[in-house]
Amino acid sequence: MRRYDSGAIARYYRYRPWKAWWRALDIIWSFVGFVLGLKWDDWQHHVEVNKSRRAIQLRKILTRLGPTFIKVGQALSTRPDLIRKDFLEELIKLQDQLPPFSTPKAFDIIETELDRSIDEVFESISPAPIAAASLGQVYQARLRTGEAVAVKVQRPNLLPTLTLDLYLMRWAAGWLAPWLPLNLGHDLTLIVDEFGTKLFEEVDYLNEGLNAEKFAVNFQDDPRVKVPSIYWRYSSQHVLTLEWIDGFKLTDTQRVKDANLGTDTLIEIGVTTGLRQLLEFGFFHADPHPGNLFAMADGRMAYIDFGMMDQLSEETKETLVDSVVHLLNKDYVDLAKDFVKLGFLTPETDIMPIVPALETVLGNAIGESVSDFNFKTITDQFSELMYEYPFRVPAKFALIIRSLVTQEGLALSLNPAFRIVEVAYPYVARRLLTGESSELRRRLIEVLFKDGKFQWQRLENLIVIARSDDSFDILPTAQLGLQYLLSEEGRFLRRQLILALVEDDRLHTAEVQRLWDLIKDDIQPTKLFNVALNAIAELSADRAATFISPMTAFTLFQGNKGDDTKF
Known part of the structure; x- marks a missing residue:
């Protein structure tokens, strides 16, 4: 099969x-x-x-x-x-200290799969595996063409064991489901089926190679992430030859220190790449345990195993972003609707009795500060919630939850005081503020407006949170914001901002002053002037003429007043 x-x-x-x-x-x-x-x-x-x-x-x-x-x-x-x-x-x-199977058997598999002898393919190959995992083992080798490679060889007769275990797990899931206190029902068998589907994909090394290349394309703009190249000429369904990665496990804290790599930096790379996988690409690594993630001496993080991956639909990905926005806003009614869209609640469920429970659970988990939040707290609280309300775990989300729990567990092993939102919140805030797509710009408007009123404090919070990420640059964000405001698409926001400035029959100069105080150190008058010109340059000549005079006057006013400007 x-x-x-x-x-x-x-x-x-x-x-x-x-x-x-x-x-x-x-x-x-x-x-x-x-x-x-x-x-x-x-x-x-x-x-x-x-x-x-x-x-x-x-x-x-x-x-x-x-x-x-x-x-x-x-x-x-x-x-x-x-x-x-x-x-x-x-x-x-x-993770990587399992008993290997015999090397002669592994070499027989390589020669059979590649239809050539070991000496024809490799200049040298380690006499014993350097690592043994659940599905196969790895040899270090050098190709005849000179490249250093890792050769993964699958364990023999693997499928009979997997199919029998999956059969028993599915039978047990169907028998146990009605007796469980959780509202999982028949979804237990769907979860087993999802796991079985991914396990079968994982034992197909050709599929893993394609996953690696797709993952590499997604992160080609991120110099912090390394994905090994695949040598297709020397790969098959049961043998995978890929670029050798000279690194060490993230949990090897001593080697991390010896290489002068900060654990918090590695955590940030791991969490940010995990969020990008879920919220940007929808293509995510479902098995990010320490045996699959390596730190490199140059500070990069290498993903080395792409057997268990999954793809989210565009609708699911957008709903996940919506749920983060609604969580940030503490809009629990909309959050409950998101749970319906994601499949945690059936469409027939009356969500209104559930909203107070969500508010209690998530309010307690978030606490007074976002730094009090961690995924473990949420999962614990939700496990209690599932006893009382008709929540269920969609099969697709069993892998997502596993991925998130695993990543947080890895981060905790590097730094027990770590909180996932210390990285996640700045990432989400930065994406909302940059608004590189119309969907994200719509969600930013949802964040900034509540009941038709502009939420000045939310904008301040987003800027503060985004600036806690050292990679966040306010100037490109300002340029994107101006381009959007001056565009046809930004007409609604432009009108609402004008109304917000004179809301409640007063000029909101204090709020504008607070925002300026937040960003003034990063935006000098000359730079702001260039940003404004670049934004206007993107517009048609007629529309640019409409805005250039007042914006130039505003910028010159800022230059004359300096840091002590009062609005």
């Missing part, structure tokens, strides 16, 4: 029930023994004495049960706030 098909898998094992029974007994017996061991330690008051032994036991159970369970362990290994430290230290080993 090249693609996941739950029906075909069910038909296969329906006529081979002994295989399913034997595997199910093996899984149940493994975990029953582990749980009984934990209980015995508790009864005998030997928890502290045996905790290291139990952690090793859990890792060995997951390793023995194979790739499906190793994937679960990898996800848990990124959550230091959920897993006890002794378990965490063992689960981390599942």
